[in-house]
Amino acid sequence: MKIPVCRLADLPRGEAFRLELDPPVSVFHTDDGEVFAIDDTCTHQDASLADGWLEGCEVECPLHASKFDLRTGAVDSPPAKLPVRTHQVLVEDGMIYVEPSEAAPNLPPCVGARLAGGAGGPA
Amino acid sequence: MRTVAVVGASLAGLSAARCLRKQGFDGRLILIGDEPHRPYDRPPLSKEFLAGTMDESALSLEADGEDLGAEWLLGMRATGFDRDERLVRLADGSAVRADGFVIATGAAARTLPGAEGLAGVHTLRTLDDARALRDDLARGGRLVVIGGGFIGAEVASTAYALGLEVTVVEVAPTPLAGPLGHEMGTVVSSLHADHGVRLLCGVGVKGLTGAERVEAVLLEDGSSLPADTVVVGVGARPNTEWLHGSGIALDNGVTCGQDGRTSVAGVVAVGDCANWYDPAAGQHRRVEHWTGALERPAAAVATLLSGGAAEPGPVRPPYFWSDQYGVKIQFAGHAAAADSVTVEEGSADDRSLLAVYRRAGDPVAVLGMNQPRLFMRWRKQLAQASAQASALASAVARS
Numbered sequence: 001m002k003i004p005v006c007r008l009a010d011l012p013r014g015e016a017f018r019l020e021l022d023p024p025v026s027v028f029h030t031d032d033g034e035v036f037a038i039d040d041t042c043t044h045q046d047a048s049l050a051d052g053w054l055e056g057c058e059v060e061c062p063l064h065a066s067k068f069d070l071r072t073g074a075v076d077s078p079p080a081k082l083p084v085r086t087h088q089v090l091v092e093d094g095m096i097y098v099e100p101s102e103a104a105p106n107l108p109p110c111v112g113a114r115l116a117g118g119a120g121g122p123a
Numbered sequence: 124m125r126t127v128a129v130v131g132a133s134l135a136g137l138s139a140a141r142c143l144r145k146q147g148f149d150g151r152l153i154l155i156g157d158e159p160h161r162p163y164d165r166p167p168l169s170k171e172f173l174a175g176t177m178d179e180s181a182l183s184l185e186a187d188g189e190d191l192g193a194e195w196l197l198g199m200r201a202t203g204f205d206r207d208e209r210l211v212r213l214a215d216g217s218a219v220r221a222d223g224f225v226i227a228t229g230a231a232a233r234t235l236p237g238a239e240g241l242a243g244v245h246t247l248r249t250l251d252d253a254r255a256l257r258d259d260l261a262r263g264g265r266l267v268v269i270g271g272g273f274i275g276a277e278v279a280s281t282a283y284a285l286g287l288e289v290t291v292v293e294v295a296p297t298p299l300a301g302p303l304g305h306e307m308g309t310v311v312s313s314l315h316a317d318h319g320v321r322l323l324c325g326v327g328v329k330g331l332t333g334a335e336r337v338e339a340v341l342l343e344d345g346s347s348l349p350a351d352t353v354v355v356g357v358g359a360r361p362n363t364e365w366l367h368g369s370g371i372a373l374d375n376g377v378t379c380g381q382d383g384r385t386s387v388a389g390v391v392a393v394g395d396c397a398n399w400y401d402p403a404a405g406q407h408r409r410v411e412h413w414t415g416a417l418e419r420p421a422a423a424v425a426t427l428l429s430g431g432a433a434e435p436g437p438v439r440p441p442y443f444w445s446d447q448y449g450v451k452i453q454f455a456g457h458a459a460a461a462d463s464v465t466v467e468e469g470s471a472d473d474r475s476l477l478a479v480y481r482r483a484g485d486p487v488a489v490l491g492m493n494q495p496r497l498f499m500r501w502r503k504q505l506a507q508a509s510a511q512a513s514a515l516a517s518a519v520a521r522s
Contacts, residue, residue: 053499053503062498063444063451063495064413065414065417065442077138078134078184079164079166079184081187
């Protein structure tokens, strides 16, 4: 499944676009001109990584200090301990598309419970 | 350098150990911690953990399967440092000899004189403190929080959500005036009244009454607040008594350069116990923030491994957050340096705002309440300005 995001020209370098999927995905255009997509929700708490601090190929969560590698999803500092899910990005004719991953997301406990209807733990 | 001892096994000590391995140190690594626990995260102790919505295993700071190849001496307090023998003395009479040392012994909660031995009276700093307080809060009833700072406010917020009747007593006319300034301290502390938590300001505590268990808090104005549980949140003091007479210079913690070096070669200090020099401000500042304990060890470890030759990178402006009554509070920079503060977005009445602190027109700090996106933009801008200022200060110092 290929989901259109926005035109590459409409996403300046250093900016992020939040795609309202469930769970949401954020698409980053780095200062070096690369485009990456990861789950938008920090794996530690409910925070939007699209609001985070983008530097090189890393984004720092806007609430605490965990940094995620946009290429691999790996987390390099606490308080988060789990990686974020990454998604395939395609740019065709100036348009950005995301192909959502089929792996299970690592959502923080509060968000995981909400998506599971308020009953379960993280999905 | 063949052996490095890290004294302190909380966030700053663990971060230092990680940085040592990341920066190529492959020698013997020893971590010494006075608590019996593996490194754990303290911010949730006054919030989710205290509320019972987060369990103990989630507090761990170590990743599953993480192995730093370190020797852990836990439940072992450091009692002295010998600079000539290059060793740390421990409470059981043993000693650890090393070539390099990272001091990360943190800070301890200040207590109230006369509160010792009275059941129901708590401070909150450690996991054991949090367990004990959680058990007492589960009894319900009346909680009196002494101190309207961040720990006190977060405990009040959590206890309110648990259904207790909460009163906060603050000796200063405005809570949080130190970290946030008077104007914004008033705005943030008004969250208490919004939720029916009583806030008494400008009144000191005379003492506590009760035989075995606390019964009331006596105030300087002669009144008395009945209490089933009392939390004393009146700040922390650096854990540096063990270094007295060691030759390591101390002044409000371990006196450090802008790269974490102490007055003794081969010894660096990080975290709440370390009073680092801030070149942009031209003075030492002991910063008790979680993010400082996470980020500064990288510079200190580079200093240690290079024998002081590493050029210190720019240190980001101090950043902290607090969660109270469902409001995300974020702050970066130094409020004390400001001569003005303006709300640039949102409003105090809505408890959702972004406020910028300026000195002679230049931004020096920023406060956000439920504004993470805008706050991050300002915080980034502040960091860039601060990096330029410290580069300028270093250039001037070298010339």
